[in-house]
Amino acid sequence: MMENQYPKRRIIRLQNYDYAQSGYYFVTICAHNRHNLFGQIENGEMKPNQTGKMVMVVLSELNGKFPGCYIEDSVLMPNHLHFIWVNESGHTDLTAAVKWFKGKSTSLFLKAAKAVGADGTLWQRSFYDHVIRNESTHERIREYIRNNPLQWELDRFYRATTAEKNRTTENPCF
Template sequence: MERAESNLLRRGRFSEPGRLYLLTTVTHQRTPLFQELRAARLVIRALRHSERLGDCRSLAWVVMPDHLHWLIELRAITLSSLMRQFKSRSGTALCKANLCRGQVWQRGYHDRALRREDDTRKVARYLIANPLRAGLVAQIGDYPHWDAVWLTDSGSLHNCL
């Protein structure tokens, strides 16, 4: 049974190809599934698969122990289709690997369309700094589950963002 709030979240949701979106989704009951390295890597593989399909261009993402932040440029698909396919693909992979039992993701997700005047790199820096703010690491380079298109060969977030 759907909760009334989930319907309100969808009201007014608009998917515009070419627009940048910050997406957030959390695990079922905020279970910290992605503390397990293999589980986090399967989710990352599902993110990258969405990009290979041409559904989106990933600009930055961070997989936290119980949620995901994903900055994308939407391509020729709706946000709801992108997230539904991503959640299905990642959930199936996690269950096949015996890393979960039952539901992986909570229903729904949060999205925020970036405005043209928004500083995309600033949004990406904020997103990627989540492990620092959560106290998971002392420096972002120590956290293994994030990426951004602005990375250089040196791998220094401060130099590229």
């Protein structure tokens, strides 16, 4: 019998943790292959392109989609998105909310891409989350979100190749 030739994916969610319970969650979702699909940083400020604007509209729709849950804070960067998801209801699983968000934004992205004869993938598989367990961590994460555009060149997701800059400004999908 031959062993699986593919590497085993690392489980990134907390084992035995109920992601539907009330609480605060810090979420990061990256663009496919970390391409700069959403705009660019100019003078420490995010300037979203049409795809970035669409992503933020869909993110805002999360506030009314799941009762008792809302986005407390967020920042869109050229190739990723951070937000704090607040679950006051204890009924909506974080994964279900992210799945809905990624599905709706991808659907809109693909419709626009098809209209101009382009194709592509919007999001990287999965997402990163951090369960916020205390006020000092909550404040540190909120500060990180506020300052993220100012520190773009220091960000671990930073990409500034010529090809990426061209893809950001051209963005044929919207």
